[in-house]
Amino acid sequence: MKTIRLYLHYVSINIRCMMQYKTSFLLSAIGQFLVSFNVFLGIFFMFQRFSNVEGFTYSEVLLCFSVVLLEFALAEMVARGFDTFSGMVRSGEFDRILVRPQNEILQVLGSKFELTRIGRILQAVVMFTYGIVKSNVVWSLSKICTLLFMLIGGTVVFTALFFIYAALCFFTLEGLEFMNVFTDGAREFGKYPLGIYGKKMLLFMTFVIPYALIQYYPLLYILDRRTSIFYMLLPLAACWFFVPALLLWKFGVRCYQSSGS
């Protein structure tokens, strides 16, 4: 309870800090909105030309895209503190965090709460609503549950990826650009159901990084392509991914040698 109160306190400091630069805040929020809007336009115009892709229609892809976008946006809002973590390690800021009598993860998370990403969240919520209205899904209790599970599982998986990104900084001291493939790339290419990328890719995304568990399989259940209850629970199973991420982080903290500046 105390940790949550402390976290909220961090968040409120961050928000007040950002509100000192109102125009800049507004413009970056608009910018964020436009960037994600481009992805939507890309899908929209592709489907002006093609009626479906591997059997998925426009409204089905839209549902898929909007769910992934919302998952990503939620994870990003919480865990983007990890995005600038390389700077924290390099500047020695992390040393200061370690000597404080509080959980280090909480402090890193609290160091940066990206409210400018509100543009992306807003976009995600609008798209999500649009996607749900447009989809011709007959919603039942089990499907609503599946959707909720997708959001939970997806947020966990993306947060875990941000954790891994940060944990690797302990060893490399600088942010690794190629990790973007797994975060931003997953958002970008997760707009289409992952099955379209071919069998091998799907296997990779099922067993190595569980993207397919939070996107493709439950989507098949929602779209009535599969009826087994097993598909409904897969997104929750994807939460296992958080374990290796956390272990890697713990290992990183243990091995941490201050960069010395």
Place this chain on the structure above:
Amino acid sequence: MKKYLSFFQLRFAMGLQYRTAALAGIITQFAWGGMQVMMYRAFYHTDAAAFPMTLSATASYIWLQQAFLAFFAVWMMENEIFDSIVNGNIAYELCRPVSIYNMWAARSIASRLARAVLRCFPILIVAAFIPQPYGIGTPASLLHFLLFVLSLILGLAVTITFCLLIYVLAFFTISPQGLRMVFTSCVEFFSGAVIPLPFFPDKIRSVMELLPFASMQNAALRIYSASIGTDEIRRAIGLQVFWLVVLTAAGKLLCRLAEKRIIVQGG
């Protein structure tokens, strides 16, 4: 001219220093390109008849786009220039007997060229070994290849003059962040970085092809695999020259205007 050449050399040598960053960039771009090829393959499998160009031409387009990303990515603008406008360091530059427009141009060309030199060859070589139609194909003919190179250079020039225009506009808005984001997303969309222009519906496409954004990457990448005819190639290159002249003139004019009424922020 000599002083701008040394600005160029300085910047170019500096750009070549970031080799680890380049390696990480290459891996990222390679994964990105691969995913994109697989995505278009799925569309091709579904409905080959609706595809506006051949699959191998599309794959070549994607790989070239990744290889020359540093040429055309508008988001890779020089932060230092924006910073110098915001924090007032630009005052030092203005004291020097150089035109800031030309100096910025020399810097931009150098840093983009350095990035591209480091990154393009590994991507091109590996992509050449990927089996057809998923790898990069050979150019349609020697003439097409030469025209591709010409158009690539013109495209780089158009991109840079456009970026210069945004730097100059930052004099007027002071906070460049919003300006930058709005322009970047517009360029991404209209230049064919989101989806290649041939995939747009015909009516919209014919308008988009006239805009300066189509003179950036679209022209060169489509000439390479000859997905446009001879007349269209002539028109595309003509448009590139036209926009290059217009954008340079606009940039220089605005720059002179800005220099006259400049207020140095802080210092």
